[in-house]
Amino acid sequence: MRYADIIIDNKSRHTDSLYTYKTEDTAVKAGDRVRIPFGMYNKERSGYVYRISSEEESADNSNCPPEKMKTILGVDDSLPLTEEIMTTAGWMKQRYGITYWDCVRCFIPAGGPAREGKEKEPYQGLTGHYEKPEALTEEQQAAVDRIGSAIDAGRQENFLLHGVTSSGKTEVYMEAIDRCLALGKTAIMLVPEIALTTQMIDRFAGRFGKENLAVMHSKLTRRERYDEWQRIRRGQARIVVGARMGVFSPLENIGIIILDEEHEATYKADMTPKYETVDVALKRLKYYDGVLLLGSATPSVVSYQRCKEGIYHLIELKERFNQTPLPDVEIVDMREELKAGNMTIFSRALFRSMKETLEAGQQIILFQNRRGYSSFISCRECGTAMKCPKCGISLTYHKGWDRAVCHYCGRKFPVPKTCPECGSRYIRFFGIGTEQVEEAAKKFFPEAAVDRLDLDAVKTRKDLDRILKKFAGGETKILIGTQLVAKGLDFRNVGLVGVIAADVTLNIPDYRSTERTFQLVTQVAGRAGRGDRQGRVIVQTYEPDNYALQAAKHHDYEGFFQQEIRLRQFMDYPPFTDLIMVNFTSAEEATALGAAERCRVYMEHAIGTENAGQVLAPKVAVNFKGEDFRYYILIKCPRGSRNQYIYYLDNFSQILLREKIDCNMNLDVNPYSTL
Ligand code: ADP
Ligand code: ZN
Ligand code: ZN
Numbered sequence: 001m002r003y004a005d006i007i008i009d010n011k012s013r014h015t016d017s018l019y020t021y022k023t024e025d026t027a028v029k030a031g032d033r034v035r036i037p038f039g040m041y042n043k044e045r046s047g048y049v050y051r052i053s054s055e056e057e058s059a060d061n062s063n064c065p066p067e068k069m070k071t072i073l074g075v076d077d078s079l080p081l082t083e084e085i086m087t088t089a090g091w092m093k094q095r096y097g098i099t100y101w102d103c104v105r106c107f108i109p110a111g112g113p114a115r116e117g118k119e120k121e122p123y124q125g126l127t128g129h130y131e132k133p134e135a136l137t138e139e140q141q142a143a144v145d146r147i148g149s150a151i152d153a154g155r156q157e158n159f160l161l162h163g164v165t166s167s168g169k170t171e172v173y174m175e176a177i178d179r180c181l182a183l184g185k186t187a188i189m190l191v192p193e194i195a196l197t198t199q200m201i202d203r204f205a206g207r208f209g210k211e212n213l214a215v216m217h218s219k220l221t222r223r224e225r226y227d228e229w230q231r232i233r234r235g236q237a238r239i240v241v242g243a244r245m246g247v248f249s250p251l252e253n254i255g256i257i258i259l260d261e262e263h264e265a266t267y268k269a270d271m272t273p274k275y276e277t278v279d280v281a282l283k284r285l286k287y288y289d290g291v292l293l294l295g296s297a298t299p300s301v302v303s304y305q306r307c308k309e310g311i312y313h314l315i316e317l318k319e320r321f322n323q324t325p326l327p328d329v330e331i332v333d334m335r336e337e338l339k340a341g342n343m344t345i346f347s348r349a350l351f352r353s354m355k356e357t358l359e360a361g362q363q364i365i366l367f368q369n370r371r372g373y374s375s376f377i378s379c380r381e382c383g384t385a386m387k388c389p390k391c392g393i394s395l396t397y398h399k400g401w402d403r404a405v406c407h408y409c410g411r412k413f414p415v416p417k418t419c420p421e422c423g424s425r426y427i428r429f430f431g432i433g434t435e436q437v438e439e440a441a442k443k444f445f446p447e448a449a450v451d452r453l454d455l456d457a458v459k460t461r462k463d464l465d466r467i468l469k470k471f472a473g474g475e476t477k478i479l480i481g482t483q484l485v486a487k488g489l490d491f492r493n494v495g496l497v498g499v500i501a502a503d504v505t506l507n508i509p510d511y512r513s514t515e516r517t518f519q520l521v522t523q524v525a526g527r528a529g530r531g532d533r534q535g536r537v538i539v540q541t542y543e544p545d546n547y548a549l550q551a552a553k554h555h556d557y558e559g560f561f562q563q564e565i566r567l568r569q570f571m572d573y574p575p576f577t578d579l580i581m582v583n584f585t586s587a588e589e590a591t592a593l594g595a596a597e598r599c600r601v602y603m604e605h606a607i608g609t610e611n612a613g614q615v616l617a618p619k620v621a622v623n624f625k626g627e628d629f630r631y632y633i634l635i636k637c638p639r640g641s642r643n644q645y646i647y648y649l650d651n652f653s654q655i656l657l658r659e660k661i662d663c664n665m666n667l668d669v670n671p672y673s674t675l
Contacts, residue, residue, distance in 0.1 A: 002054050004028060004072060006036060006047040007089075007100040013657055016099040018050055023072040028052065030083040035073040046076060048104055050086050079108050080233070082252055084287040091283050096273045097646040097653070097667045103273065106248045109229045110222060126198075130206025133171060139317045140168050144175040146315060150291050151179045151255060158282070158292040160262070160307050162299050162557070163317030164326060165526025166490075169295045170200075172317075173258050174207055176293060177239060181208075185255025185290070186238045190277065192264035194219050194243050195464050195484070200260075201241050208239055216242035216249055219461070244269060244277045247284070254290045257281040262294035262303060263519055265672045274668045278303075297526060298519040298557065301564050302575045327497070327528040327535035329521075329553040333544040334501075345432055345440050350498050350538045357536070358448055358477060362495030366480045367524045368437050369504045371454040372396035375431030377404055377415065381424035386416060398456070399435050437480045437500055445478065453481035486524040492531035497524055502541040502549055510673060511573045518548040518560050525552065574670050578642045580635040581671045582649060583621065586663040589629040593618060595663045596631040599652050603635060606648040628664075642669070 002025075005018040021036055028034065030051050038045040081104070089103035096103075136144065143161060150157040163169045177187040191200050194217045204213055214228045214237035231237045233250045240249040244267050247257065259267060259278060267277040278294065285292055294303055294312070307314040320326070332347040342348060357364050374397040378385040386395045388406035395404035395413065403412040418425050434454045441450045451457075451467055458464045464484075470476045472491055479485060505517045521539055529535020541549060551560035569576050582599060586592040596618035603615045614636040621630040637645045646667065653665045 002026065002028065002052055003069075004034070004052050005050045006034065006072075007050050007086075007104055008036075008038060009046040009048075009101065009104075011099070011101060013099055013653070016101065018100070019047070020069060021072045022066070022069050025072070025075070028072065028075060030086050031081040033076045033079055033081070035076055037070050037073065042070070044073065048081060048086065050090065050100070079229075081107055081250065084252070084284065085250065087287060088280065088283050092273060092275065092280065094643060095279065095646070096275060096669070097650050098273045106245070106273065106275075107250060109226045126202050126205055126210065128205030128207075128210060129202050130204075132207070133168075133321070136171060136175070137168065137317075137319065137321055139319060140172055140175075140321075143172045143315045143317065146313070147172070147176045147291060147293060148179050151176065151183070151185075154183075154289050156286055156289045156291070158306075158312045159294065159315055160299055160303055160312045161293060161295040161315050161317065162304075163295065163297060164320060164555070165297045165523070166320045166322075166324070166530050167297075167317035168321040169260070169317065170203065171321075173260070173293065173295065174204070176256055176258070176291070177208070180255030180291075181212075181238060183255060185253050185288075186251040187240070187255055188246055188249055188251065188257045188281075189239065189241045190244060190246050190257070190259045190267075191241070192243070192261045192266045195461070196260075197241055197243060198461070198465075199490075204239065204241055211236075212238055214240050214249070216240055216246040218243065218245055247277050247280050252288075254284060254288045256291045256293060257285055258293045258295065260295050262296045263298055263300040265516075268670075268672055270672070272666055274666075274671075276670075298522045301515050301561060301568065304561050305565060305575050322532060324529055324532055325534045326555050327525050327537045329525055329537040329539060329555075331544050331549055331553055332538055332540045334540050334542050344444075345437060345500060346444065346498075347538070347540050350540065351444065353496050353536055353538055354445065354478075354498070357496040358445065360495060361493075362533075363471070363474070363476070363491070363493050364478045364496045364498065365485055365494055365524070365527050366437055366441065366478060366498045366500060367482075367485060367520075368432060368434050368480065368500040369482050369520065370396075370431065370433045371435070371456050371482055372405060372407075372433035373399040373435040373439075374429035375433055375504075377427060377429055379419035379422060379424050380426035380428045382419060382422040384419055384421040386413075386420075388413075396433060397429050398433075399439075400456070432501060434480050434482060441478050441480060448477035449475060450478045450480065451476040453479060453484050455482070455484075458484070483520060485527065486520055489527055490530060491527065494528050494530065495533065495535055497528040497535065497537045499524060499537070499539040499541075502539050502546075503543060506541075506543060506546060506548070511568070511571070512672070514546075514548045514567075515564060517546075518552050518564075521549065521552040522555075522557075572636060575639075577636045577638055579670050580637055580642075580645060580649070581632050581668040582635065583630055583632045583666050583668065584618075584663050585628045585630045585666075587628050588662070591661065591663050592629045592631045593620075595656060595661060595665065596633050599649070599665075600633050602652050602655075603633075603645075603648060606651075607645070 002023050004021050006021055008015045030049050032049045035044055036047055085107050092103040093100055147159055161169055180187050191197055197217055214232045240246050269275050281292055306312045332349050337347045354364055376385055376394050377397050390409055393406055393408050396407055398405050404415050405412050434452055438452045453467050471479050505520055525537040528537050547563045584592045584595045600615050616634040618631045618633050621632045
């Protein structure tokens with residue numbers, strides 16, 4: 001007789017434990033999907049075998065005598081998982097304080113088996129574009145050798161490939177994947193945006209053949225997702241290209257997981273489970289002795305610190321493959337512009353450069369990390385800013401719709417004619433959005449074709465492809481955009497990049513805002529001069545001495561890092577601590593606040609005063625859906641205590657459950673926003 005601990009296919013926290021069943025079937029193994037009788041009436045349910053044991057004692061959850069123990073009905077081979085996946089799921093449960101089922105669910109296509117029908121393959125139109133370079137550069141070759149030696153030896157090692165923009169990192173990725181395939185292993189290639197998967201797949205299809213690739217991201221249809229999943233699981237596709245959820249691909253024998261642009265915030269999930277992609281990747285790779293490869297021109301402070309601590313090996317690519325020098329970055333002090341009587345959004349330097357660039361037949365990218373027309377609408381008499389009544393967030397004026405829009409819940413409101421507070425008619429607009437930049441560009445350069453790339457302009461993938469195609473083809477002369485333009489775009493004829501207001505990201509109330517500013521300015525600057533002429537970058541700001549901007553100007557990553565890490569240490573911020581945000585959501589405000597307050601007291605007791613951890617009092621939070629009430633507490637937890645703290649929090653959530661308190665509790669470790 002064998003005993004199986006089973007995770008039930010059910011969302012409820014009430015069934016969140018392992019249930020032990022008997023089986024005579026010697027073929028049943030961890031990861032199998034099985035049918036079982038469940039509950040008082042032995043209703044047939046599905047579940048996954050978490051682990052198998054042959055001796056009664058070792059069964060984990062069996063406070064049930066063997067003669068009463070129920071028997072597995074049979075194996076359901078529609079969506080089989082693996083032992084490694086079950087191990088990873090168990091680890092995720094602990095790390096993120098979520099249910100077993102929330103973890104397992106990540107690894108299977110949503111909604112179960114799709115309806116019958118013809119198998120469909122996403123990206124049918126792609127033929128694959130790839131030209132193998134004649135030779136790798138010396139730096140590229142050295143990187144490939146170093147990473148390759150770990151792959152060939154089957155050593156679990158982690159690498160951070162710090163390569164300036166256009167240094168040919170993708171070529172290194174492909175060589176490393178080649179090595180894995182040659183050894184019969186598989187590979188996962190992740191990019192930070194769904195939009196970037198298309199470019200990557202196109203290149204990979206040219207190099208590895210479309211039939212060996214599968215795609216994983218959240219915008220696939222259910223059918224596509226199911227079919228891709230099956231192709232991966234059957235071993236037909238040995239390379240998965242995807243956005244962050246690709247890390248859950250049901251591959252076996254994973255040789256390498258690559259995260260391109262590893263610093264991007266999108267690698268952190270914003271819905272439960274709020275996992276860090278790199279953590280899940282590492283866990284999976286440890287099982288298979290695979291290699292982790294992170295790539296970036298602007299590594300995250302956390303990853304770079306891990307290099308200093310020997311957790312990752314640092315590999316640098318300092319030269320662009322074609323030796324084009326990095327762009328020349330000029331910082332313009334906008335206070336001087338005001339003094340000189342220039343009230344427009346273009347500084348004199350930017351205006352002049354735009355003119356020269358257009359005359360030279362080159363293209364321009366203007367970056368402004370805020371969509372809409374104006375980011376604030378406020379009363380000049382009493383200073384009241386118009387806010388979304390549901391979310392409490394400042395409304396953004398969108399000229400195209402002539403509406404005040406909430407960027408959190410998406411609600412649109414008519415622009416008030418008078419101030420709701422004092423009745424004054426002096427309503428003013430502040431802050432520059434992309435619509436306003438577009439308007440100015442059209443006004444000052446009427447002969448140049450202007451286009452805009454932001455979430456308002458891009459409703460579907462087709463919109464994105466159309467805008468990018470027009471720019472790539474040279475039809476568009478000036479492209480204005482939010483961070484969508486900062487990432488990964490490889491255009492050869494961009495002579496000038498203008499950052500309209502670097503202060504937008506500097507002033508976000510988040511401990512990462514300086515890091516984020518450095519990254520954005522460096523990344524967007526990297527769009528200039530990718531051909532054979534050196535590009536120009538002009539950064540407009542009211543804080544010209546800020547160290548992030550100065551470091552970006554001098555292409556000095558190390559200098560930026562040294563300042564930033566000192567500050568993080570001084571302030572007790574990650575990576576020196578973990579910030580745990582505990583959210584409480586309820587239809588009743590008092591319930592949410594009450595639960596949050598109770599949790600604070602509970603945690604203070606659990607942790608004890610001698611511990612350095614700090615539990616901050618509950619704060620009201622903006623709710624994403626703009627419906628229920630949300631309160632959160634923030635806990636700064638010392639390095640190494642994270643699991644312990646999450647264990648306490650899990651205990652607390654059991655209390656809420658037992659007392660049937662109608663409040664949803666969830667955790668976010670090192671959240672990207674506390675709004
Ligand atoms: P990044 O480091 O910015 O990711 P990519 O890998 O996208 O850079 O490379 C930028 C361009 O350089 C690509 O068009 C690629 O084909 C080309 N490239 C990369 N390595 C070489 C090389 N060794 N010789 C010639 N061209 C190369
Ligand atoms: Zn007013
Ligand atoms: Zn709102």
